[in-house]
Amino acid sequence: MRFKALLQRPAQPKNATWAFLVLPAAASAKLPTRSQVTVAGTLGDAPFQATLEPDGAGSHWLKVPRTLLDAAGAKAGDTVALGIAPVAVEPEPTVPPDLRKALAANPAAKATWDDITPVARRDWIQWMTSGKKAETRVKRVASGCDMLASGKRRACCFDRSGMYSRGRLGPPDAAQ
Template sequence: MEGKGWTFITMPKAASEKLPKRGRIAIQGTINGFAFKTSAFPDGEGSHQFMVNGTMRAGAKAAVGDTATFIIETAGDAVEFEVPDYLNAALKKSVKASAQWVKITPKAKAEWATWITSSKKEETRTARVAKTIERLAKGDKRPSE
């Protein structure tokens, strides 16, 4: 089948054992030598699945049902950002907000920092820091919640 839609691939359990058991994991590798990046998800049965789209199939010169050679590794999902000193100072004053800050993902932290630092006026930044501390203390994970 040559369709342009997605094909689901279930990874062997031995390969899945090397990946986290919960949530999305960024992966990269090759299919028949064709390089790709995508995400794998636990399937609830001890393995992971990921989707192969038409572009990936064409690049790998593989059709649905063909046998293909996969090389897969985790891909860096790192997010680089700076936490402003004034946000760090505010976090130190709130035990609940600090505890939530430790729990959230680096991407979520970057969203909070960007939301705060993207304001042009200092009074807006100050208000956003206060709102961030309030919302983190209530358990919010992202500014868009």
């Protein structure tokens, strides 16, 4: 699918080197899910692969890193042309070092981890790392490994769409 979108600068941090864009509703509606979905495509003429995030309002947003902005010759405030399509195979998520260490110390959790899909692994990682406090993350990694060790394949009660979360998952508010 092809569309145009406005590149926006996040309000925080003030010195952010990245931008974001919100997909038009019609483009988002063509995606296979309201939750995270990995796409491949072009921003201008620059190729990329990225995971779109739910915005909590039934659409998606894309974080555009500095390297992609530079490759596309774009900056916050520009309207850019995109062409995207969902990838055929979801990529493996990057496992944070603390989770990698915890899985290595728990063979039963690691066995379940190795047997679940990349999307399920991405959900576990997001749930474990989304707490605001460091102690929350430590507790979630430990309890997540316990749940995986008992054979649980999906992170409990995790709203992948952001539609029912207390706070919106959506993009950072645009800077004024």
